[in-house]
Amino acid sequence: MNKTDLIDGMAENAGISKAAAKKALESLLIDIEGALQKGNRVSLVGFGSWSVSKRAAREGRNPQTGETIKIKAKNVVKFKAGSDLSDAIN
Template identity: 80%
Template sequence: MNKTELIDAMAADAGITKAAAKKALESFLGNVEGTLKKGDRVSLVGFGSWSVSRRSAREGRNPQTGATIKIAAKNVVKFKAGAELSSAVN
């Protein structure tokens, strides 16, 4: 399912226009992004939670040449599925 299909499904399920569903989805995504940028955690009980973790700098290897390269430190987003979502999938 891509973003357009999700918007269509949300509009059909909620009985709202596609424009309203798109606005709601973009608001949700924007708020999740903003919260994660601040370093906070987003948790939806039963669905899952998003958090930001710091990945430290490390050395790696270029697979073509075998040369050692430095990989910079960065923040990564992690998602952990909630119990209800996990059980629904399995």
């Protein structure tokens, strides 16, 4: 499923126009991104939660040459599925 499919599904399920569904989805994504940029956790009870975790700098290897390289530290987004979502797919 891609963004267009999701917008179509939202419009059909909610009985709204595709334009309204697109605005709603984009607003949701902007709000989630903004919260994560601030370091906050975003939880949708039953569906899941997003959080930001710090990944430390480390050494890696170039698989072609075997040369040791330095990998910079960075923030990564983690998603943990909620119980309702887990139950729905199992």
